Amino acid sequence: IQGGLVRIRDIARVELAAKSYSHQSTLNGSPAVTIAVYRSTGANSLNTMKEVKNELERLEKRMPEDIQYQVILDTTKYxxxxxxxxxxxxxxxxxxxxxxxxxxxxxxxxxxxxxxxxxxxxxxxxxxxxxxxxxxxxxxxxxxxxxxxxxxxxxxxxxxxxxxxxxxxxxxxxxxxxxxxxxxxxxxxxxxxxxxxxxxxxxxxxxxxxxxxxxxxxxxxxxxxxxxxxxxxxxxxxxxxxxxxxxxxxxxxxxxxxxxxxxxxxxxxxxxxxxxxxxxxxxxxxxxxxxxxxxxxxxxxxSFLPQEDQGYLFLDVQLPESASLGRTGQVMERVTGEIRKIGGVQDVIGVSGYSILSGDADNVGLGLVILSPWDQRQLPNLQLEAITGQIQRKLASISTANSFAFAPPPIRGLGSTSGFDFRLLALEGQSPHELSGVTMALMIAANQDPTLNRVFSTYTANTPQIFININRTRAEYLQVPVSRIFSTLQAQLGSVYVNDFNLHGHTYQVKVQADASYRDALSDIKRLYVRSTDGNMVPMTSLATLSTMLGPQSVDRYNQLTSITINGGAAPGYSSGEAMAALQAVAAKTLPEGYTHEWSGMSYQELKSxxxxxxxxxxxxxxxxxxxxxxxxxxxxxxxxxxxxxxxxxxxxxxxxxxxxxxxxxxxxxxxxxxxxxxxxxxxxxxxxxxxxxxxxxxxxxxxxxxxxxxxxxxxxxxx
The missing domain is CATH 1.20.1640.10 (Multidrug efflux transporter AcrB transmembrane domain)
Structure with a gap:
């Protein structure tokens, strides 16, 4: 400025930090970093796990003394x-x-x-x-x-x-x-x-x-x-x-x-x-x-394949829309703490900001419940179904979130959960709010059927969103490329990768983003400026109009049609085939015109066979x-x-x-x-x-x- 030297620290806060803050993980209530390792196609699971453990033992020698690793979920044990x-x-x-x-x-x-x-x-x-x-x-x-x-x-x-x-x-x-x-x-x-x-x-x-x-x-x-x-x-x-x-x-x-x-x-x-x-x-x-x-x-x-006790369960935790990651972390801490009290539970991993059913979002969480070894769970109250029921009752007592416990599918890769995988399809391009209403009516009717158990969906159309309508004609007149508008929004509201630098023999990425206090409200977007091709700073309000709205977190498509996933299972004493037939009957009575359904995952394979x-x-x-x-x-x-x-x-x-x-x-x-x-x-x-x-x-x-x-x-x- 005026020929003087301006350092980055004079106008910004510089720190060595995590690459992403979108997820937070805990193990039995303590902070942790979760790493998932999958075998390659055609590889032997047991040999792969043996090599992974050998590599971890080698890497442990290079870890700081206050850092430990622990293999929590080992599917090869099953x-x-x-x-x-x-x-x-x-x-x-x-x-x-x-x-x-x-x-x-x-x-x-x-x-x-x-x-x-x-x-x-x-x-x-x-x-x-x-x-x-x-x-x-x-x-x-x-x-x-x-x-x-x-x-x-x-x-x-x-x-x-x-x-x-x-x-x-x-x-x-x-x-x-x-x-x-x-x-x-x-x-x-x-x-x-x-x-x-x-x-x-x-x-x-x-x-x-x-x-x-x-x-x-x-x-x-x-x-x-x-x-x-x-x-x-x-x-x-x-x-x-x-x-x-x-x-x-x-x-x-x-x-x-x-x-x-x-x-x-x-x-x-x-x-x-x-x-x-x-x-x-x-x-x-x-x-x-x-x-x-x-x-x-x-x-x-x-039925296709009977449900098997593979030694672990999944949790899906969903908070109200627009809930912050910090609030989700607090709920996940309570959820994992309650579940650790249940007999037959060995370890509990909690991940805030991610769900295997709905993907990445600040208001969702994933739980991984590792059960005790099979030889220690011989009593009826320590079997998979009994523990799942106890967990579900614990989750029902936590009113700040909608939570579900479910077992993995018998064949990994065929769906995300056990039970059925029902896809509600909109044939006429219905609005998200109409889809949400039809989904809710279908789930209410399904949960009243004695053949069905815990029918749920993670779909919601009430996520607060900001709609930015760019006036492309005006942007062209003011010599502002639309790509610069997008990059400005990304840098201010998200982050932008700049380059790499080396420190102590390690390579770090340099990312730029606005501080949290400058990207907290709608008015912060209105205060932004975009540089035109002739060097002028054009206010964002001259290039776009901003409005708030409610909508879905994500829009899924199945066979090119807008779809909503509904999961659930058969009630005790009923088979998966009976549950699928019951849900089809409920759908035939409940769904209005313009809707149909398909099956996916294990349910599709069961129907096919x-x-x-x-x-x-x-x-x-x-x-x-x-x-x-x-x-x-x-x-x-x-x-x-x-x-x-x-x-x-x-x-x-x-x-x-x-x-x-x-x-x-x-x-x-x-x-x-x-x-x-x-x-x-x-x-x-x-x-x-x-x-x-x-x-x-x-x-x-x-x-x-x-x-x-x-x-x-x-x-x-x-x-x-």
């Missing part, structure tokens, strides 16, 4: 716990299979033959999965658990038949093994073809359902193929070398078991003969089974039937095998009904597997009945004899 549970279940399943084989065969040599099939099949399956680039995740390990019982079935058929021939026909182990393979090779191949016919088409299903089925299908098919190879080669060789003539127990628990087994077989044979003689009764029973199966199948509530269970089941039956037609070169014999499927399906659906489970993806996998397993047991009986028919017995006598001979192996394969 993965590790799930895999550990599956591995433990795998071991228990192996022991149970071993026990079943010994109880029925009562010879450790005979027990060893099918048991050897398990590690051989599992190792071979892991080798194939490794070659295909699959990880040992929950789906593949879940498939291996189910495969353990399947892979021993063929070997059980072989060794049981060898033992039967050695006992009934007094054959040597070698001759019994040769004779046995002449009898059971056909059934083993037929059962393998049926299982492949069921699961191979499933692997090619489109969408996320196909992704979930694919690895499961590949694992099962691989294990079945390897076990079949073992049953046709390794098992008969071991039988010929290792087996000795069976010795039946004459006393003790095994003797009692044999007596009970013989009585059960006699009862079964008598019942079978009775139904064969009275075909009308058998037909009526079969029609009843078909009717019961159809009724339970059509009335069972559906809702009709696939029928298609899956029908395809499994069709392919199994066609493979059996080719195997037996007959259209009639496979029907006697396929009709066993409805009986097994009825039992599965009754089990789901008694347990109160919905027809989820996991239940659908079980039903598809059931087609193969039911057919597998029927094949064992039909194959031997056909053989007896060729020996000259009548159809009825052959059927009864086939059931009698195969009663024990069918029970063994069913138990395993």
């Amino acid at each position: 993965v590790s716990a799930a895999i550990h549970e599956i591995e433990w279940t795998l071991a228990i399943t192996f022991l149970l299979v071993l026990l079943v084989n010994y109880v029925f065969l009562q010879d450790w040599r005979a027990t060893l033959v099918p048991t050897v099939t398990i590690p051989v099949s599992l190792i071979g399956t892991f080798a194939v999965l490794l070659a295909l680039g699959y990880n040992a995740n929950t789906l593949s390990l879940f498939a291996l658990i189910m495969a353990i019982g399947i892979v021993v079935d063929d070997a059980i058929v072989v060794v049981e038949n060898v033992c039967r021939l050695m006992q009934d026909e007094n054959l040597s182990p070698k001759k019994a093994a040769i004779r046995s393979m002449e009898q059971v090779t056909g059934p083993i191949i037929a059962t393998t073809l049926v299982l492949l016919a069921v699961f191979v088409p499933v692997a090619f299903m489109p969408g996320i359902t196909g992704k979930l089925y694919k690895q499961f299908s590949v694992t099962i098919c691989t294990a079945v193929l390897i076990s079949t190879l073992c049953a046709l080669t390794l098992s008969p060789a071991m039988c010929a070398v290792m087996l000795r003539k069976p010795r039946l127990a004459r006393h003790g628990p095994l003797f009692w078991f044999n007596q009970a087994l013989e009585k059960s077989r006699n009862f079964y044979v008598t019942g079978t003969a009775f139904l064969i003689r009275h075909l009308v009764i058998g037909l009526l029973l079969f029609v009843t089974v078909i009717g019961g199966t159809w009724y339970l199948f059509s009335t069972r509530p559906t 809702s009709g696939q269970v029928v298609i899956l089941f029908a395809l499994a039956l069709l392919f199994a039937y066609l493979f059996l037609v080719g195997q037996y070169e007959s259209w009639n014999i496979p029907l006697s095998i396929i009709i066993s499927v409805p009986v097994a399906t009825l039992g599965a659906l009754v089990g789901l009904w008694v347990a109160g489970f919905s027809l989820s993806i996991y239940a659908q996998i079980g039903l598809v597997l059931l087609v193969g397993l039911a057919s597998k047991n029927a094949i064992l009986i039909v194959e031997f009945a056909q053989s007896r028919r060729e020996d000259g017995l009548s159809i009825a006598e052959a059927a009864v004899e086939g059931g009698r001979i195969r009663f024990r192996p069918v029970l063994m394969t069913s138990f395993t």
Whole structure:
């Protein structure tokens, strides 16, 4: 000024400070900086977390003494716990299979033959999965658990038949093994073809359902193929070398078991003969089974994936519009403090100024509730649903904010919350205030429905805003570029990046902004000046008119239409499919003309896959039937095998009904597997009945004899 030196400190306050003041974080009430680390696409979660922890340990050595780091949320703990549970279940399943084989065969040599099939099949399956680039995740390990019982079935058929021939026909182990393979090779191949016919088409299903089925299908098919190879080669060789003539127990628990087994077989044979003689009764029973199966199948509530306890919860906190960040921080401090008092809660992170549902805003907050380890939450009041209910009651007592607690989605990336993801769409460009009114009416009606629970939306159209209407014609006349008007507003009301400078070996950004007292009111904007191209300072009031208004914080679009997200869940005792149907019914009654709705996230995937269970089941039956037609070169014999499927399906659906489970993806996998397993047991009986028919017995006598001979192996394969 007038040739004198003016320093920046003479006209401004200069400080080293945070890059952004839009967020504030706390951990258990203490100030913190939160850092989120995500794995890259295709990376292994467990390996990524291991590398992150190693890097943090390395960086800790360079941190100041008063700075500590703590890994609060580690999503791989859930993965590790799930895999550990599956591995433990795998071991228990192996022991149970071993026990079943010994109880029925009562010879450790005979027990060893099918048991050897398990590690051989599992190792071979892991080798194939490794070659295909699959990880040992929950789906593949879940498939291996189910495969353990399947892979021993063929070997059980072989060794049981060898033992039967050695006992009934007094054959040597070698001759019994040769004779046995002449009898059971056909059934083993037929059962393998049926299982492949069921699961191979499933692997090619489109969408996320196909992704979930694919690895499961590949694992099962691989294990079945390897076990079949073992049953046709390794098992008969071991039988010929290792087996000795069976010795039946004459006393003790095994003797009692044999007596009970013989009585059960006699009862079964008598019942079978009775139904064969009275075909009308058998037909009526079969029609009843078909009717019961159809009724339970059509009335069972559906869902995509059941809600799982992943060890943490989210909180969404929303204060009144225009609430300051400081006020939000105070409310978040109270919220996190109340939640820390709840049993089963280990840590609570509070973030002011950000929400995973509504994004960045001064009046919103995010809470991350880390629960205690699963082994410390065995009591009913420490389960996920119970803790969520306690948190919701605590949040309801805080009247200064609208707050919600919700679990993460079962599959990360498909939505932000658990429950449903409903999108209200405006077809005619309705105003934000009209959208807000319709949304509120829909939520009020939805929360009165007993099927729905905690229906909410973060949308609001009452955020105070300043509308600046620039007179572009006047700006051009005064030689003021519109871009300079925008840059002036940004520098005064926000901040402007200038350059970088170095200090103590670190690079810092230089940002310029008006002090808080000069950007606090509407009058502060009116006092601004903008430099024209000829160097004159033009007042902002000469270039624009200012007015206040109310509007939404953000405008979302879904399929190019203005949309509002509504979240919620199913009430206790109801499935997600029932909740979606209930909300659709409420929307049909409540929404005026000019509005429609769509589903997103997990709800969209559930809706997309809702009709696939029928298609899956029908395809499994069709392919199994066609493979059996080719195997037996007959259209009639496979029907006697396929009709066993409805009986097994009825039992599965009754089990789901008694347990109160919905027809989820996991239940659908079980039903598809059931087609193969039911057919597998029927094949064992039909194959031997056909053989007896060729020996000259009548159809009825052959059927009864086939059931009698195969009663024990069918029970063994069913138990395993």
